[in-house]
Amino acid sequence: MNLSKKAKNIQPSVTLAISAKANEMKSKGIDVIGFGVGEPDFNTPLNIQEAAINAIRDGRTKYTAASGIPELKKAVAAKFLKENDLYYTESQIIISTGAKQCLANLFQAVLNPGDEVLIQTPYWVSYPELIQLADGVPVFIGTDEKDNFKLSIDKLEEAVTGKTKMILVNSPNNPTGTVYNKAELTMLADFAKKHNLIILADEIYEKLIYGNEEHISIASLSEDAYKRTVVINGVSKSFAMTGWRIGYAAGSEEIIKLMSNIQSHTTSNPCSIAQYASLEALTGPTEAQTAMIEEFRKRRNYMTERINSINGISCCEPMGAFYVMINISKLFGNKVEGVLINNSMTFSSSLLEHAMVAVVPGIAFGVDNYVRISYATSMENIINGLDRIEAYIKKYYNEFQ
Ligand SMILES: Cc1ncc(COP(=O)(O)O)c(C=O)c1O
Structure with missing residues (x-):
């Protein structure tokens, strides 16, 4: 049947696709850390x-x-x-x-x-x-x-x-x-x-x-x-x-x-x-909102400092929202288990497969040298996830061991 051309041209959301893949892995018992989400991890006040x-x-x-x-x-x-x-x-x-x-x-x-x-x-x-x-x-x-x-x-x-x-x-x-x-x-x-x-x-x-x-x-x-x-x-x-x-x-x-x-x-x-x-x-009262913002601030500070301490990747300090764009371009040209890492998709797939960390490839936002990670997740997940990213880069990227 000849369905709507307009609808067929609409791309499914890459962010939702990454979350779906991470959830599928989780449902199989794989311990995935998800940095893809775009929503506060706090409950409504x-x-x-x-x-x-x-x-x-x-x-x-x-x-x-x-x-x-x-x-x-x-x-x-x-x-x-x-x-x-x-x-x-x-x-x-x-x-x-x-x-x-x-x-x-x-x-x-x-x-x-x-x-x-x-x-x-x-x-x-x-x-x-x-x-x-x-x-x-x-x-x-x-x-x-x-x-x-x-x-x-x-x-x-x-x-x-x-x-x-x-x-x-x-x-x-x-x-x-x-x-x-x-x-x-x-x-x-x-x-x-x-x-x-x-x-x-x-x-x-x-x-x-x-x-x-x-x-x-x-x-x-x-x-x-x-x-x-x-x-x-x-x-x-x-x-x-x-x-x-x-x-x-x-x-x-x-x-x-x-x-x-x-x-x-x-x-x-x-x-x-x-x-x-x-x-x-x-x-109504806004104490819960203030506490949430303070927690985001702590996570952002930890995240940006930590990312910039890892050899091979970097980021600039975001002033707002709850995302960090990690520059991964220095990692391009390397092969991980035979797969060439040359853009944000290949890096994100490799990271999910070998480090069990889900990030959003920058190409979803029109830029291929970056991946986006969200700090709308617990400090424990953030520390754990960044440990995994660091270990993955050290293990698979000779130049940054
Ligand atoms: C920049 C931007 N605008 C708008 C929205 C939509 O927000 P809402 O949940 O109110 O539809 C989002 C949600 O991710 C967003 O990131």
């Missing part, structure tokens, strides 16, 4: 769990308004005002089934066939696929480790065309942990203004920042930036609520209305119970 239970008991189990309950929109507006210096009315806010649905809604709402979206490489795996599902064209702009994986204006100017519609700014960044400072965000906002582009600001890792940088929303920089930006955020990463599936977006009333119309026909409303849980997340 108790006050949020209670709010969900109460919502069920109180019968808040019916359809809600398609774009979300007014109480949660109010809480989101209050959050934006208090934390990001951004004023939005309720009609400028949509609640969706995860930030991912906000992204899907937005691309559907603003892109016409052939419209181009500028995205930095390395990029989060779902951006290109979601853009293509909306008939848009992802245009990749390379960044370098020596520049902390930050976009340069020269490269952006080279990539922009008459068809460019949008620039995507993801800070803190998945997979690099890069956090853009005010001067850099101003440069990006000026670029967007010059070329009359929509700015998509994916700020889902906002709370997970460990260095001296503070999170600044690009929308807060000027009246112009405010008008052309759609900010996307959610509770998944910041409140250990990945499974609850609540994200939100804020922007011009016109765009949010289109996004809400699309959502009303695809999923109706996001889960009513999860919306009440998210209301508690945004308005």
Whole structure:
């Protein structure tokens, strides 16, 4: 049967494929350490769990308004005002089934066939696929480790065309942990203004920042930036609520209305119970969140120091999110048990086979000299996993024994 060409062009998520392979090995009794996951290993805080239970008991189990309950929109507006210096009315806010649905809604709402979206490489795996599902064209702009994986204006100017519609700014960044400072965000906002582009600001890792940088929303920089930006955020990463599936977006009333119309026909409303849980997340106590961030900070510090002490691999210190990009390019050209290691896929497969450590090959993010590991796993796993990586390199890579 002649099935959808668009659907056939969509790549399955490499990150999920690696997790599936690691889980399969685990189910066979093999002791695999997984560094692939993109979600906090902490449980959702108790006050949020209670709010969900109460919502069920109180019968808040019916359809809600398609774009979300007014109480949660109010809480989101209050959050934006208090934390990001951004004023939005309720009609400028949509609640969706995860930030991912906000992204899907937005691309559907603003892109016409052939419209181009500028995205930095390395990029989060779902951006290109979601853009293509909306008939848009992802245009990749390379960044370098020596520049902390930050976009340069020269490269952006080279990539922009008459068809460019949008620039995507993801800070803190998945997979690099890069956090853009005010001067850099101003440069990006000026670029967007010059070329009359929509700015998509994916700020889902906002709370997970460990260095001296503070999170600044690009929308807060000027009246112009405010008008052309759609900010996307959610509770998944910041409140250990990945499974609850609540994200939100804020922007011009016109765009949010289109996004809400699309959502009303695809999923109706996001889960009513999860919306009440998210209301508690945004308005209740935040001690559990603070403790989680502190733990991530400890793990990040240990991980980066340890990786840079291992001969043959290196990393730069991520400023946010919970991932480290390990540069593996020095290992290329070596053979492990007869298999040539010459890219991120061959390295990741070899590491899984010989060291029982699962990492995500950089090619999933558009870069082949790296693998991504996540520190959203216990300190014990981190120490153990890095011991294994070190032993594997010493054993199989003559140059680094
Ligand atoms: C950069 C980025 N944006 C958005 C999302 C989607 O988050 P949600 O769980 O809210 O759909 C993720 C999840 O991994 C992410 O890494």
